[in-house]
Amino acid sequence: MARKILLHDIDVANLTDFNVYRNLGGYTAVEKMFKNFTPDQLTEEVKKSGLRGRGGAGFPTGLKWSFLDKKTDKPRYFVCNFDESEPGTFKDRHIGQLNPHQLIEGMILGSYALGVRTAYVYIRGELFYVLKIIEKAIEEAYQNGFLGENIKGSAYSLDLYCQPGAGAYICGEETALLESLEGKRGNPRIKPPFPAVVGLYGCPTVVNNVETIASLPWIINNGAEAYAAIGTEKSKGTKLISACGHINKPGVYEIELGLPVEEFIYSDEYCGGIRNGNKLKAVIAGGSSVPILPAELILKTAKGEPRLLSYESLEEGGFETGTMLGSGGFIVMDDTTCMVKSLLTYARFYHHESCGQCSPCREGTGWMENILRRIDTGKGSMKDIDLLVHIAKHVEGNTICPLGDAAAWPVASAIRHFREEFEEHIKLQQCRFTK
Amino acid sequence: MSLYKVTIDNIEVEVEAGTTILNAARKIGGKVVPPAMCYYSKLEDSGGKCRSCLVKVSQTSATDSRPMPKLVASCRTMVQDGMQVQNTTSAEVLESRKAVTEFLLLNHPLDCPVCDQAGECHLQDLSYEHGLEETNTEEERRTFEPIDIGDYIKLNMNRCILCYRCIMVADQLTDKRHHGVLGRGDHCEIGTYIQKAVDNDFSGNMIDVCPVGALTDRTFRFKSRVWYTNPFDAHRECDKCSGKTVLWLKGEDILRVTGRKDKYGELEEFICNDCRFHHKDIKDWILEGPRKIERHSVISQNHYENKSTSGDNITQ
Structure with a gap:
């Protein structure tokens, strides 16, 4: 059996309850943090662990933290990106729903390292039932002195809030998330400046994924070396x-x-x-x-x-x-899957979720969906395949945020690897798999 | 203020730190200036959206000789000392500009013959220079009914390219914004929710900043093609704005009043609705003389000459 860090206790009954989590050794990382670490040492420890962002980009977490602008007098913010809405991804929900205290403990560790007084969990609007679980857990953490003024008698104070989104995939992009958290339309911002310098309410901000944050308690409890010993040279843990x-x-x-x-x-x-x-x-x-x-x-x-x-x-x-x-x-x-239909499903998703701010993504995602629908319904022509490649090529890399890339890559790769299936679809004017 | 040396299409220019690539290019002028459909120097935070000004940074700075990995929006990217930029000298840039033009025209009607903006439309110019000869698309365009969003402004959403300029005008110039972007993706539309909601002293500037014919002057609607009118600089005493305008005359009749635009189509000064809509009598104005219009638009520039295969000059 492989080593379990995040899901070690996941099957324990009533794990969402503070006492159950505490009895399993929960929140000991916070106690250890106050005893053994200054904020900078904690950042160093995370750097040493080799932990990389689990939201998708895989950027080293400790390095991201060290970019935070600490020279200004402005408040700093730590935000957990719980807007998990990528089709096929449902790992963060698993943590939030079954082990919310692990996430909260990680939020405390991260906030302490970054010198943050107020932190947020931005949760996908559709996960309202998880929001309730997390809010109850936050409440318990307050009652037990792990959140609020002078946590466990230390000089450190932290407030944590959970804020639901309103149902937009794009709000998982960190700057769109910050706009949405500020109460605005969730349009991604043009970077630079990056959130580490100008983030939430114009203040330095770090945004991390749920899984990244939930990994922190184990790293502090067991040490960065133990974490770095797991995995491969470039992919730790x-x-x-x-x-x-x-x-x-x-x-x-x-x-x-x-x-x-x-x-x-x-x-x-x-x-x-x-x-x-x-x-x-x-x-x-x-x-x-x-x-x-x-x-x-x-x-x-x-x-x-x-x-x-x-x-x-x-x-x-x-x-x-x-x-x-x-x-x-x-x-x-x-081998019963039709590549055209499956690609159409993804294209429809990205068309629906494009924010509409920049022209290649706004127009390109809809165009790709239309062409794929045409091919799927047997009305496509051979030049449509090259047209799809052309559109994907010019959406990719030319947009404000990575949604354009996310919409273009599936199209480009499906045609790269399954071109003959698209051609067959067009020749037969129907789907071999569903007829 | 330290000066940075930047090279754009092999032409060197010195600009202050904090200048964008686009404005550095404007300082050089001429062909090296990338087109800008959404950026507007007088509107804070504008730009970055249309992607028509994408350029290639082939060297990041004097100390970092690496190119930037992607094309960058020149209107939102600050120069660095020793930066090397390629605009028209990069095939990649021209190809992507062509694609951006194609994207912008995908849902834009080709109704220039009945559009009041024709002749001063930035999309018309862009598509002339970077558009395809033949369309790749057989898709139907999304359509909306034209609506009045105020007493003076007609909104034809079909033509909108979502540059957000009119929203920034309302945010930054007027006391309250009554319109915004509704919906998402290519369902986005400029809207007021309640019709005719736009009513304030400076709303008319939304018409002037619109790069296309999405927002047009209702008092000028279908009166004349712009190239049949004669522009004159004029001014009047006004307690709301500078009173410096351009009158578009046909004989003695004022068909339209606009602000004064520079060669990039940007207003020198925003003007009030009083000057724009309520003073159409020539006696209200002190005429300064004929307005020099920068001959950048397709129609005023005789661009169509280049299209002639015989080489004969085609005059309009």
């Missing part, structure tokens, strides 16, 4: 993978980074193989926005080495033959 699609055992799994993809899909400890004994066709390894890979490239790299679940192994081969670890939304498709 464990990662939650939310596996879904045509597998026997969908669910949220914690893996040690560096686990072979093949083992993850076929071992009974994880996905348990493909449903009905079908053949694996393709995998989207890190949430819907990363490039899709066909079976032969997800199991082995183009060089023939086994593909591992780690940042560097999944990126091996660039976008030609590789993909990204992303947020860990692992979508498995078997």
